[in-house]
Structures are given as structure tokens and as C-alpha cells.
Amino acid sequence: MALGDAILACLTERPMTGYELAKTFDSSIGFFWKADHQQIYRELSKLRDRGFIQGREVVQTGKPNKLIYTLTPEGRTALRHWAARPSTPPSIKDDLLIRLHALDSVDIEPIRTDLMDRLEHHRDRHENYERILKKRFPDGTASGVLDLGNLLLLQLGARHERMVADFCEEALQALSAMSGKDKGNGTVVSLGDGKRGERQS
Numbered sequence: 001m002a003l004g005d006a007i008l009a010c011l012t013e014r015p016m017t018g019y020e021l022a023k024t025f026d027s028s029i030g031f032f033w034k035a036d037h038q039q040i041y042r043e044l045s046k047l048r049d050r051g052f053i054q055g056r057e058v059v060q061t062g063k064p065n066k067l068i069y070t071l072t073p074e075g076r077t078a079l080r081h082w083a084a085r086p087s088t089p090p091s092i093k094d095d096l097l098i099r100l101h102a103l104d105s106v107d108i109e110p111i112r113t114d115l116m117d118r119l120e121h122h123r124d125r126h127e128n129y130e131r132i133l134k135k136r137f138p139d140g141t142a143s144g145v146l147d148l149g150n151l152l153l154l155q156l157g158a159r160h161e162r163m164v165a166d167f168c169e170e171a172l173q174a175l176s177a178m179s180g181k182d183k184g185n186g187t188v189v190s191l192g193d194g195k196r197g198e199r200q201s
Contacts, residue, residue, distance in 0.1 A: 003043045006033045008052060008071060008079040013146065015056075015070040018044055028150070031129075031157050044069060052078050100171070112175055119168035126161035129154055 010016065010024050021044070022037040024030075035043075047053045052075030055067040071079075096118065099111055133140075133154050142148035 003033070003035050003039060004047055004052070005079065005082045006035070007040065007043055007047060008075055008082075011053065011069060011071045011075070012079070015068045017066050017068055019066075021069070028132075028153075032153065047075070050078075051075075108175060108179060112172065115168050115172050115175070119165055119172070122161045122165040122168065126158055126165060129158035129161060133158060 006025075006029055007021060010021055010029060016024065018037075018041050022040050025033075025035055025040060044053065044055075048055060048069075051072055053069045054072055055069050058066050058068055060066060096111075096114055099106060099114070103111065133151075136154070137147075137151050140151075142151045
């Protein structure tokens with residue numbers, strides 16, 4: 001998948017300015033495909049040159065004019081052709097997993113600290129997904145094909161973050177059991193308690 005395909009997919013929802021596209025990446029599709037604002041603006045220029053999108057200038061009083069981008073028929077065709085190709089399963093590159101692989105040759109305490117940080121990070125992301133789900137899909141159902149796609153993405157994101165958070169809890173408990181310590185440098189609570197992992201000084 002290329003950034004241009006992600007932008008075309010976003011523009012199927014509605015016409016957007018470059019700023020609105022960047023905010024959409026920040027709040028939704030960016031959970032799965034990272035791009036900074038400058039990358040998005042550069043890609044918009046390339047898509048215009050290829051005829052996949054067109055920009056309509058809107059005159060504004062007291063502030064700079066804005067360009068609203070829409071998909072062209074050629075852009076919709078390109079998106080359909082891209083979506084018809086088989087997807088590529090993502091590869092995982094995570095330096096924490098390499099540290100765990102070499103656990104017998106490294107210091108345990110930095111690993112424990114790293115796991116506590118990861119636990120906090122993935123709990124935060126899980127809670128964010130749950131907030132979005134409750135706001136956009138309060139009854140847990142979708143009203144159309146577009147809504148169904150977004151609902152499935154959000155559900156996958158929430159499950160993934162919870163799964164990784166559960167793994168961090170289990171890894172911390174295993175490290176504590178191995179070292180004979182009682183929860184090591186912090187107290188880990190289950191996700192169901194709705195509490196945070198509290199570090200002890």
C-alpha cells in the first residue's frame with residue numbers, strides 16, 4: 001500500500017482540504033498507516049499531477065484561500081484496481097521483542113521498565129479506541145458499508161491494543177516470578193479494573 005492509496009480511500013468519504021485530510025490521518029486512518037502532514041501535502045500534489053484528484057479553490061475573507069480535493073473518475077478507478085490486488089501481511093519490527101529474545105544476556109530491570117511503559121502506552125490507545133467506538137457506534141452496529149468498514153477497523157484496533165497490553169501484564173508477571181520479586185518495580189492491575197499500572201518509588 002502507498003500513501004496515495006490511503007489518501008484516495010479517505011476522499012471516498014467526502015471532499016476534503018489538505019488540512020482536513022491530515023486531521024483524518026491523525027484521528028483515524030493514521031492508527032494503521034502513519035504519515036506526517038508534509039508527506040500528505042506532497043502526495044496530494046502527485047495525485048493531482050496524475051489526474052486522480054482535482055482541487056477546487058475556495059475564496060475566503062480575511063484568511064488564505066483553501067483547496068478542496070475530490071476524487072476524479074480516474075482516481076476511483078485507480079483505487080478499485082489497488083483494492084482488487086491481494087494485500088500484504090504486515091511485518092513486525094519491535095526492538096522490545098529482540099530484547100526479550102536475548103533475555104538471558106541482558107539486565108532484567110530495564111526490560112521491566114520498558115514493559116511498564118508499553119503497558120501504559122497500549123492501555124491509553126485501547127481506551128482511545130473505546131472512546132471513539134462509543135461515540136461513533138454507541139449501539140455497536142453500522143448503518144452502511146462505509147460505516148461497517150470503519151467499525152471493523154476500530155474493533156480490530158481495540159482488540160489489538162488490549163491483546164498487547166495483556167501480553168505486557170503477563171510478561172511482567174513472568175519476570176517477577178522468575179526473579180522472585182513481588183511485582184518488581186510496579187503494581188500491575190488487570191484491564192478489567194479500569195486502573196493504571198502504578199509505579200512505586
